[in-house]
Amino acid sequence: MIHVSLTPIPLRIAALIQERNSLLEYPVERLAGVIQEIGFRCVSCAKCCTRTFNGHVFLLDRDVTTLKALEPSALEPAPGPEFCDQNGIFYVSGYALRTQDDTRGSCWFLDNGRCRIYDRRFTICRIYPYMLHREADEHGDIDWRQFSGLDQHGEYDAEITDDESLDRARETKEFENAFLTQEIQFLEFMQDYFTRHRLRHVQKVYDDRIRRFNRGEEITVMVFYDGNLEPHRIRG
Ligand code: SF4
Secondary structure, rough: OOOOOOOOOHHHHHHHHHHHHHHHHHHHHHHHHHHHHHEEEEOOOHHEHHHHHHHOEEEEEHHHHHHHHHOOEEEEEEEOOOOEEEEOOEEEEEEEOOOOOOOOOOOOOEOOOOHHHHOOOHHHHHHHHHHEEEEEOOOOOOOEEEEEEOOOOEEOOOOHHHHHHHHHHHHHHHHHHHHHHHHHHHHHHHHHHHHHOOEEOOOOHHHHHHHHHHOOOOEEEEEOOOEEEEEEEOOO
């Protein structure tokens, strides 16, 4: 079941702005310290480039622009659209990387365990496994999350220089800022778009269409990109 927030759009925008403000206040040196403490080194296991390990790879607009020029067939609407209007049209805040049709759901660009566009890989691929967003832990306590998949991939306790850890921390913070900004822009756009076109999110239509999609029917998804919506027909 896809979880859709039923919180009104203005409240969601306000919460994201608050989250972004607290992100901007987060000291980059603190994240750099965590990065040094963990001492993660990639061992090229390629786990993180599969859907079974990481769900989907969400792309910032600037990465979508690169990918549209490079290999547009590698793009797909990000899963879990945020809205569905009364006519059964879905809306999602951006694109994700397509995965291959294998058992692990390997990234489109993964070839024999190697990224075939490694030098041009996307922002999220560059900062991974570092992250900086607020998330509930197993007890429901919300706090900053700084690392993805601890002890499930890579090697630990490597020596990481001050400069390297600060660079990683700055890039991570910059990515999370860009991600939140894109989400805020999407919600602001949708608020205006729904008002102008007399549309509204209808949860019953959403659930019904998703059920039909899961049975193999086609749906229309409008993907937010570069300040506008791009239509896609996708089949479950
Ligand atoms: S683009 Fe490359 S680094 Fe990024 S998920 Fe795909 S295979 Fe991995």
